[in-house]
Amino acid sequence: MAVQLPVSYRNPVISGFHPDPSICRVGEDYFLVTSSFEYFPGVPLFHSTDLVNWQQLGHVLTRTSQLNLRNTGSSGGIYAPTIRHHAGRFYMTTTNVSGGGNFFVYTDDPWGEWSDPVYVDQPGIDPDLFFDEDGAVYYTSAHDAGGQGAYQSRIDVKTGERLTDIQLVWKGSGGQHPEAPHLYHIGEWYYLMIAEGGTEYGHMVTIARSKRPDGPFEGCPHNPILSHRSLLSPIQATGHGDLIQAPDGGWWAVFLGIRPVGYPMQHHLGRETFLAPVSWTADGWPVIGDNGIVSELMPADGLRLQPLPAAPVRDDFEAKELAPCWTFLRTPDRENWSLTEKSGSLTLHGSPVTLNEAATPAFVGRRQQHFAGRFAAHLTFAPQQDGEEAGLTVFMNERFHYELAVTQLGGVRVLIFRRRLGTLWRIEQEIPWASDTAVLTICADKSQYVFNYSDGGSEPVIIGQGESGLLSTEVAGGFTGVFIAMYATGNGKCSQAPAHFDWFDYQELC
Numbered sequence: 001m002a003v004q005l006p007v008s009y010r011n012p013v014i015s016g017f018h019p020d021p022s023i024c025r026v027g028e029d030y031f032l033v034t035s036s037f038e039y040f041p042g043v044p045l046f047h048s049t050d051l052v053n054w055q056q057l058g059h060v061l062t063r064t065s066q067l068n069l070r071n072t073g074s075s076g077g078i079y080a081p082t083i084r085h086h087a088g089r090f091y092m093t094t095t096n097v098s099g100g101g102n103f104f105v106y107t108d109d110p111w112g113e114w115s116d117p118v119y120v121d122q123p124g125i126d127p128d129l130f131f132d133e134d135g136a137v138y139y140t141s142a143h144d145a146g147g148q149g150a151y152q153s154r155i156d157v158k159t160g161e162r163l164t165d166i167q168l169v170w171k172g173s174g175g176q177h178p179e180a181p182h183l184y185h186i187g188e189w190y191y192l193m194i195a196e197g198g199t200e201y202g203h204m205v206t207i208a209r210s211k212r213p214d215g216p217f218e219g220c221p222h223n224p225i226l227s228h229r230s231l232l233s234p235i236q237a238t239g240h241g242d243l244i245q246a247p248d249g250g251w252w253a254v255f256l257g258i259r260p261v262g263y264p265m266q267h268h269l270g271r272e273t274f275l276a277p278v279s280w281t282a283d284g285w286p287v288i289g290d291n292g293i294v295s296e297l298m299p300a301d302g303l304r305l306q307p308l309p310a311a312p313v314r315d316d317f318e319a320k321e322l323a324p325c326w327t328f329l330r331t332p333d334r335e336n337w338s339l340t341e342k343s344g345s346l347t348l349h350g351s352p353v354t355l356n357e358a359a360t361p362a363f364v365g366r367r368q369q370h371f372a373g374r375f376a377a378h379l380t381f382a383p384q385q386d387g388e389e390a391g392l393t394v395f396m397n398e399r400f401h402y403e404l405a406v407t408q409l410g411g412v413r414v415l416i417f418r419r420r421l422g423t424l425w426r427i428e429q430e431i432p433w434a435s436d437t438a439v440l441t442i443c444a445d446k447s448q449y450v451f452n453y454s455d456g457g458s459e460p461v462i463i464g465q466g467e468s469g470l471l472s473t474e475v476a477g478g479f480t481g482v483f484i485a486m487y488a489t490g491n492g493k494c495s496q497a498p499a500h501f502d503w504f505d506y507q508e509l510c
Contacts, residue, residue: 007300009052009275011235012257016369017270017481018044019199020080020126020180021254022242024090030244031083031110032254033060033092034273037480038077039327042067043092045110051244051252051275052300053308056324060092060105060114069330072098073358074397075478077330080126080180080240087131090114091157093139095125102127102141104160118160122153129157130183130213138213140169142179142194147171150181150194152214170217172196173206173224180240183213189284192217195240199271199479202229203239205255207286222281226255226288234296235274236260236267241288243278250302251278253288258473261371261446266472268396269368270481277301316503317346322364329363329395329485336362336488342500345380350388350488350495356420358398362499365395365485368444372509375484376441378456380500383408387491390499392440394449394466395483400476402466403487404440404451406433417451417464429463442484443509444468 014021018034025031032046032054042061046054061067061078069077081094092114093104102124103117120127124143131137136154139162143151149171154163172178175196184191189209197203204227208217228238241255257274260267276289276298288294315323317339328337333351341347348362355361368375381390383406391405403418415433419426441452441460448467452460469475471482484506488499 007303007305008297009300009303009305011274011294011296011298012259012272013052013254013275014046014054014273015269016272016367017483018273018367019256019271019479020240021256021273022080022082022182023244023254024083024085025244025246026085028247031085031090032273033081033083035080035479036061036078036327037075038069038072038330039480040067040069040329040331041327042069042078043081043094044324047110050303050306051246052303052305055308057111058324062113063116064331065116066105066114067096067331069098070360072330075480082126082128082182082242084129084131091129093120093127093129095127095141097125102139104129120155120160121162122151122155122166124151126180128182130185131157132185132213136213138183140181140183140192142181148176149178150192167214169215170194170208170219173219175202175204175206175224182242184243185213187284191286193241193243196224197227197229197239199237199239199256201237201265203227203237203256204229205239205241205253205288209284220285222285222287224292225286226253226276226292226294228257228293231293233293234259235294236265237271238274238294243286246302248302251280251286252276253278255288257294262469264474266469266474268468268472268482269371270473271479313507314503314505316344317501318344322346325366326364327366327483328360329365330360333360333362337364341498345500345502346486346504348390348486348488348499348501350390350490350499352490352492352494354489354491355393355395355401355403355487356398356425362488363393363395363485364487365393365483366506368394368482368484370508371444371446373444374441374505374507374509375444376439376505377486378437378439378502379406380437380502381406381488382436382497383413384496386410387493388495388497389491390488391486392442393485393487394442394471395485396471396476396480397478400471402449402451402471404442404453404463406438415453415463419464419466421470431463
């Protein structure tokens with residue numbers, strides 16, 4: 001008789017730059033949001049029926065009336081959202097640290113549009129909405145007025161108006177940067193869960209409880225309930241969690257973590273979304289994973305896994321709208337991109353803005369979600385003047401990125417490989433390029449990117465390489481992760497020639 005192996009799942013459940021996950025459940029459906037920082041649209045929105053297999057529905061903040069990132073610096077913009085469902089309505093609250101502060105939006109249909117922002121006059125970041133059984137709505141944020149910790153008020157959820165003064169309800173267990181508060185009513189207790197230690201290698205999740213939603217809160221004697229600090233593990237910096245109860249009564253946690261490479265450790269994919277079961281002690285305290293530790297391969301006890309079809313490798317840009325995976329760098333200029341100008345292509349018009357500026361270049365990118373991958377695009381582009389440029393970029397921020405592109409220099413059309421690493425910036429290779437088309441390919445593994453080109457009818461030729469570690473958070477800074485993007489620029493002036501990207505391939509490699 002064949003032995004039936006236990007069912008398991010693999011972490012992260014949402015890979016690539018998807019930090020600060022928050023989750024809610026309605027019946028058999030789970031909805032999850034993550035931070036988006038300076039990328040537009042804001043707040044990726046995912047749906048699942050099993051907590052493991054997630055499909056992106058789109059984004060919560062899709063209009064400039066909801067989100068304007070034009071003057072946003074790198075790693076500014078949208079921080080740490082919370083999603084909740086109450087009385088048939090979904091709410092998402094977050095902070096625009098670059099302007100506007102804390103606000104929430106709402107919808108009755110998560111597959112549809114969300115409202116314009118309702119602003120809340122409460123300082124801090126990482127806000128949480130909690131709906132109590134008596135109708136009171138509590139708004140909790142991380143702030144440092146008079147001491148760092150979780151600050152709370154009651155609000156009118158129709159208007160965002162504060163109904164009470166803001167008060168400090170818990171300082172945490174003693175770790176730095178207490179943040180990411182989430183309030184729950186479970187059994188006879190109100191639990192307040194936060195993150196501490198900063199979103200770094202000392203990150204952790206701690207929890208306290210009270211008989212009242214506004215405290216006083218007593219810290220868990222077993223804190224932290226999740227942390228990988230000082231562990232030799234492929235998963236590091238675990239923290240910033242949210243709890244959810246499954247239909248069968250079991251409890252789970254989503255949280256962020258990183259998967260660093262090499263030594264000293266460096267991570268370039270960004271902070272990702274992980275999942276772990278939650279158990280409860282005899283005296284009513286939650287424990288995430290195996291006494292606060294999780295692994296890449298986890299038992300799926302109680303979960304009825306429903307794998308999704310594999311995502312297509314190629315986007316041929318035949319749809320009327322961009323797929324949900326695509327995002328812009330800050331609020332885009334609508335005249336700089338089109339799906340209709342050339343049928344079956346994404347067209348970019350290079351503006352004066354370059355990738356070296358904290359501004360809005362002609363840029364359409366997607367998160368790198370796998371260490372090993374092949375990323376390719378077919379480019380049709382005939383630059384008309386010096387400086388006109390289009391191609392692919394491996395992009396962390398305006399100071400750290402690699403490019404493979406077609407441009408015109410000194411009246412000659414060339415194909416170039418360029419690296420920008422802090423104050424070090426140069427074209428590493430350039431070759432004459434007479435054709436109006438090129439197939440640009442980037443092959444990645446854990447440690448490096450290899451850049452290739454071809455005319456579409458011949459084998460790819462390597463033109464350059466770049467280390468992944470030089471685009472890591474440890475080197476480049478910030479809170480985001482690497483994007484693979486199509487871009488165009490006039491390098492100080494508007495391009496006369498459009499750049500047509502006829503297709504783009506994203507292929508995970510084993």
